[in-house]
Amino acid sequence: MTILSNDSKTDPNKILPMTYMWAREHYKDGVANNWTPEEISMQKDVEQWKSPDVLSDIEKRMILWNLGFFSTAESLTANNIVLTVYKHVTNPEARQYLLRQAYEEAVHTDTFIYCCDTLGLDPEYIYNMYETIPSIKEKDDYVVGLTKSIMDPNFELRTDEDIKIFLQDVVGYYVIMEGIFFYAGFAMMLALKRQNKMVGIGEQFEYIMRDESIHLAFGCDLINTIKEENKGIWTSDVQKNITDLIIQAVDHEKKYAFDACPNGLLGINPEQFCEYVEYIADRRLERIGLDKVYGTDNPFPWMSQSVDLSKEKNFFETRVTEYQTAGSLDWD
Numbered sequence: 001m002t003i004l005s006n007d008s009k010t011d012p013n014k015i016l017p018m019t020y021m022w023a024r025e026h027y028k029d030g031v032a033n034n035w036t037p038e039e040i041s042m043q044k045d046v047e048q049w050k051s052p053d054v055l056s057d058i059e060k061r062m063i064l065w066n067l068g069f070f071s072t073a074e075s076l077t078a079n080n081i082v083l084t085v086y087k088h089v090t091n092p093e094a095r096q097y098l099l100r101q102a103y104e105e106a107v108h109t110d111t112f113i114y115c116c117d118t119l120g121l122d123p124e125y126i127y128n129m130y131e132t133i134p135s136i137k138e139k140d141d142y143v144v145g146l147t148k149s150i151m152d153p154n155f156e157l158r159t160d161e162d163i164k165i166f167l168q169d170v171v172g173y174y175v176i177m178e179g180i181f182f183y184a185g186f187a188m189m190l191a192l193k194r195q196n197k198m199v200g201i202g203e204q205f206e207y208i209m210r211d212e213s214i215h216l217a218f219g220c221d222l223i224n225t226i227k228e229e230n231k232g233i234w235t236s237d238v239q240k241n242i243t244d245l246i247i248q249a250v251d252h253e254k255k256y257a258f259d260a261c262p263n264g265l266l267g268i269n270p271e272q273f274c275e276y277v278e279y280i281a282d283r284r285l286e287r288i289g290l291d292k293v294y295g296t297d298n299p300f301p302w303m304s305q306s307v308d309l310s311k312e313k314n315f316f317e318t319r320v321t322e323y324q325t326a327g328s329l330d331w332d
């Protein structure tokens, strides 16, 4: 029995006994993080948003850029889980996690509805930003482009080449979209929160980041399991291709960071957001067994504390070596 649909012995209805305990752990961690946006008061945010002298125009623009990016990126991610990943990942405990993740994406979508409603933003403007703002459109187009061939209704997993196409979809959404394209935005919104600005939205971004760190951990475990079970696909060409895709993603994310926050925030410059993107890209590469590219130090150590605050394990910056000793990469 294997995790993907290319194995006819996998019965999606028999969840016990389990093969992939990591999928079960991610499910339980997701449930332990349960939250809804309405639990977080937006009253102070609304006052600050409407006050003429709390937020600068640059800060307001940065908030709008991030709301614009995330409002539609969450739906793109949710659709990919339901329409693509769920179809080909037939192992039942992995599917149980995917159902949980799909629900969390609905909560994230709801968060941006709540932000638009409470701040009185124009939904036409916010929900069109993924088409009208080039630095946002380029990120979304990049991920959608990587995952196009899998959307063919006749696509099925039969050969190693098919599995390579599926792997690129999983890398595109889990590693690049959720693992890289979300993180400059997380850093910007949490940097603002550290200055006591828009703390309600900041807290919602913290909760989302906590969820996303688990989505990313699941995605990396999925990738590593597919590699392990299909040894023929992890060729040097595939490894180079994935590394190149991540390098290009980092370039898109740096461009976005400069566009969303050209002058930085109090005590932070846009170059530091770029360093942070390089730092997290290295962590993602290591998590899927590839060499790091940048060797950049983390300019924002407080970012990992934002996830640790939840008392949950900090998945998203854990190095692969530490991760392996936790037994999560043990398939025997």
Ligand code: FE
Binding pocket: 074, 077, 104, 105, 108, 208, 212
């Ligand atoms: Fe999400």
Ligand code: MN
Binding pocket: 077, 105, 178, 211, 212, 215
């Ligand atoms: Mn997600």
